[in-house]
Amino acid sequence: MKKNIQRLGKSFFIIVAVSVLLFQSGCGFKDIDKRIFVLSIGVDHTDNEERPYRVILKLAVPSGSIKQSGTEYTYLVGESESFSTAIRNLKTQTDKELDFGHAKVIVFGEDILHHELEEIMDFFLRRRDIQLVSWVAIGQPSAENVLKAEPESEMAGSHALFNLFDQNGVESPLVVTTYLFDFRRRVLERGIDPILPVLFANEDKKRIDVNRAIVVNGNKKRVELNPKQTTIYNLLSNNSKRFDVRVKNDDLNFTVAIDTSNVHFHINTETKQKPIIKMDIEMVGIIQEADVYTDSSKLQTYSKATSKTIEEDVLEVLKKFLEEGVDPLGFGVRYKATRLHNNKRNEEWQELYPKVTFEVNAKASLKSTGVIE
Structure with a gap:
């Protein structure tokens, strides 16, 4: 009798479990052909008080063949009063879901340093799909110029900035590497100041130089280090x-x-x-x-x-x-x-x-x- 009851209980549990699964709504997963990958994020400050932030996304365009020629990247640019609103508006400019899982570089325009860094980095720390090991840098003359630069050595689906910072492609004492989590720690912690590498894009946007750095203290004071001083900083740290x-x-x-x-x-x-x-x-x-x-x-x-x-x-x-x-x-x-x-x-x-x-x-x-x- 007890065995029959146990069998009926197991059967009832299985039926209920299957029924629950059948009535579950679809998950948030999207096929890869429905997504487009964001490689890097740029933020510039505008003179418009109503829309102070200009957000630039560099996207990798998938190709059927490595040998296939044509456009390898596309860009989305928008201005808004906040990062979240800007990203939401940029989603309407593409037919695919923006995937930030591969976004490993965040470039700020130099004018951003005049504003509260805690407020600026808040968005990037709260989003679960942006990696805390993303690299943070300053772009000159602007973040947009740096992200739209496409060096001739840059390969399809890759990013020149990745090779500059990950120490696998380029090993140079002139390159300062700052991660998002470390940038946050330096901004909030008393007794240590943030230091960010400076990325400079030339006029034809065919080369990106990174051989300087900027130190920012709590009073929004900026101290720029020349290449020799940047090398000494990397040595001392x-x-x-x-x-x-x-x-x-x-x-x-x-x-x-x-x-x-x-x-x-x-x-x-x-x-x-x-x-x-x-x-x-x-x-x-x-x-x-x-x-x-x-x-x-x-x-x-x-x-x-x-x-x-x-x-x-x-x-x-x-x-x-x-x-x-x-x-x-x-x-x-x-x-x-x-x-x-x-x-x-x-x-x-x-x-x-x-x-x-x-x-x-x-x-x-x-x-x-x-x-x-």
């Missing part, structure tokens, strides 16, 4: 292990290729009247170019000259950060993390940072003068 150093003085004139590098710093506030940031830099490299004869027996001399040059370059950049009142390296975060917590640590650091002095100790070890003697 341990984002790049390889870079070139030009050593030039009265007796020596050569270029060193650094293969590996490591940077550590310590904040000493035992005497609050004169806090000290001690920075140790270790590097290994070889001489790859020289205007004078180089003797392999003098590698120690060349190493000392390289160390001195690095110390001077690093001190120049650190003093620039201090004079401009910006902190992209996170000295303030390190100070708060290495002291017992209280509610005044941030205020303490704001008072200490202008008084900081830097002590840089660079140790370069050159292994050879190259393959020629």
Whole structure:
């Protein structure tokens, strides 16, 4: 009797489950031929107060064959009072559903930096289909110019900006990589300032240069770094292990290729009247170019000259950060993390940072003068 009841119960459960599935509404899934993929998003600021945001979407146009010629990309451009409204309006300009799952680059126009960054990035953080590992950059002369640039080396269905930032296509100490999640952290966290790479599109839109960066602090102040300063920043933040150093003085004139590098710093506030940031830099490299004869027996001399040059370059950049009142390296975060917590640590650091002095100790070890003697 119990077995019959159990069998009837199982049969009833199966019938109910099947019935529920039959009456379920369709899910949100759309076939791939009903979707179009957004590769990158651009945002420029307009002078229109009613529609202040100009949103640009770069879309990949699917092709039946890799060898097929013709248009590989298309663009949607619209202006609105908010990002959400702009995206909704742009959907009416295409016959396919916009898919943001492959959007890995967000480019802001330079004028955006004059406005509240928290409000600007809010949309990108709330949407579940925009990746937090998307790269964020500044576009010059505008985000639209950068996104509409199509370098001749760009392949169909790919994106030149992907290769610039993912460190697989291009490995350069001049490229600063900032992720969306890190950009948010830097905007909200006290003690570290956001830094964004600068993308510049030339007039014919056939080339994109990325060899500079911009630091933004909480007061909307912008500090632009030239290529040399950008390289030093990547070195100090341990984002790049390889870079070139030009050593030039009265007796020596050569270029060193650094293969590996490591940077550590310590904040000493035992005497609050004169806090000290001690920075140790270790590097290994070889001489790859020289205007004078180089003797392999003098590698120690060349190493000392390289160390001195690095110390001077690093001190120049650190003093620039201090004079401009910006902190992209996170000295303030390190100070708060290495002291017992209280509610005044941030205020303490704001008072200490202008008084900081830097002590840089660079140790370069050159292994050879190259393959020629």
